[in-house]
Amino acid sequence: MALEKPKSIANLQGVIKKLSKGQSELFDRLYALEVSTGNLEVPSEMESWTKQKFGSVKKVKSQKIVHLQNRLTGEGTLFNELRASRPFDTNCRTIPDIEKNESCLFCNASKKTPPDTFGRLRGKHCMTSSNIAKYDQFHGVIIFNEHNPLKLKKEWLLDYLEVAEKWFGKAASVDPLAKNDFLIWNCLWKSGASLVHGHMQLTASRTKYGQIRHLEEVALGYREIFGRDYFEDLFEVHKALGLGKKAKKERLIFYLTPKKEKEILILSKSKRLTDLALAIFRIIEKYKKLGVQSYNLAVFKALDYWIMRIVDRGALDNKSSDIGTMELFADAVVSSDPFRLAEKF
Structure with missing residues (x-):
């Protein structure tokens, strides 16, 4: 009797075959899946190096490529079985230049940062400034x-x-039309942070940002055509595959079309932003256990949902950028397997 293949992005076709008819139809409504093989020849001079780096010459000669696209949002991701099979790097690296120093502007924020026109806000563990x-x-x-x-x-x-x-x-009290709130956390320099000192950024705008507006348009169009909640169905598809989990009022999605490594979404109909605090904290703590050192996190409203998105941006000592031409102008290329990420939570 053949052993059952474990769930993985490389074996997504096999996972889909085990879905119910309704679940399979819902997947096909939301996603387009294409599986192909990339072939190459490995010169004899490279065989030893190839085996050392990838474990098998055969795997390198014939590589399974999984291309997923969300038919509605246009999000797309390319997964390479060879890249996705690599283990998570959970080694603790030395983190340079991260400890407190005298030149840090934010360590003396009251004197070295400007307040907003409506004043500076203070909490027990933080304070605000104007960017x-x-x-x-x-x-x-x-x-x-x-x-x-x-x-x-x-x-x-x-x-x-x-x-x-x-x-x-406060921003809304100054301009009631500036009601599109957006929270940003770029953690350390790999994520684009210009300063090491821990900080988040906040914007409030009159106009919705393009990607959020597009997402809302997709959800509204989906309800008009299918009479269903797009975000509910998005979660149900991921849950059916083993990539969606409920956590109290929040729903976690280990995303099929991540923008970058280890992307996780939170969907919540909670009234307040603060209601997401515990779920976000647990994700960040789990990220740390997976060796994540730098990440991008965003929280925003889309229709009546709070949505959080977070991605790993790579090791701090890696000088290579994880974003290139594909991510900017085509579809994302991602190494981490959403199924293996879900197993960690």
Whole structure:
């Protein structure tokens, strides 16, 4: 009797075959799946190196490529079986240049950062400033009391989000049309952070950002055509595959079309941003156990949902960028397997 193949992105076709008819039809409604093989010849001079790096010359000669696209949002991701089979790197690396130093502006934020026109807000574990080089009408910063962004406690994160709520309220009181709130956390330089000191960014705009507007248009069109909630069906597809989990009021999705490595979504109909604090904290703590050192996190409203998205941006000592031409102008190329990520949670 043949052993059953474990669930994996490389064996997605096999996983789909085991879905019920309704689940399979829902998958096909949301996703287009294409599986192909990339072939190459390995010169004899490279065989030893190839076997050492990838474990098998045969695997390198014939590589399974899984290409997934969300038919509605246009999101697409390419997975290479060879790349996805690599183990998560959970080794603790030395993290350079991350400890507190005298030149850090945010360590003396009261004197070295500007307040917003509506004033500076303070929590128990953070304070706000205005972003000195804005990319929107309202653009603020939540500066953590803790310099090291990799140090986090539940009560700290809750405080950051409480202050964020107050900041969004202040912006709306100045301009009631600036009601599109967006929270950003670029953790360390691989994620695009210009300063090491722990901080989040906040924007409040009159116009919805393009990707969020597109997502809302997709969800509204989906309801009009199918009479169903797009986000509910998105979760149900992932749950059927073993990639969706419920956590109290939140729903976690280990995303089939991630923008980059280890992407996780939270969907929540909670009224307040702060209601997501515990779920976000648990994801970040699990990320750390997986060796994640730098990440991008966003929280925003789309229709009546709070949505959080988070991606791993790679090791701090790796000088290579994880984003290239494919990610900018085509579909994302991702190494991590969503199925193996889900197993860790």
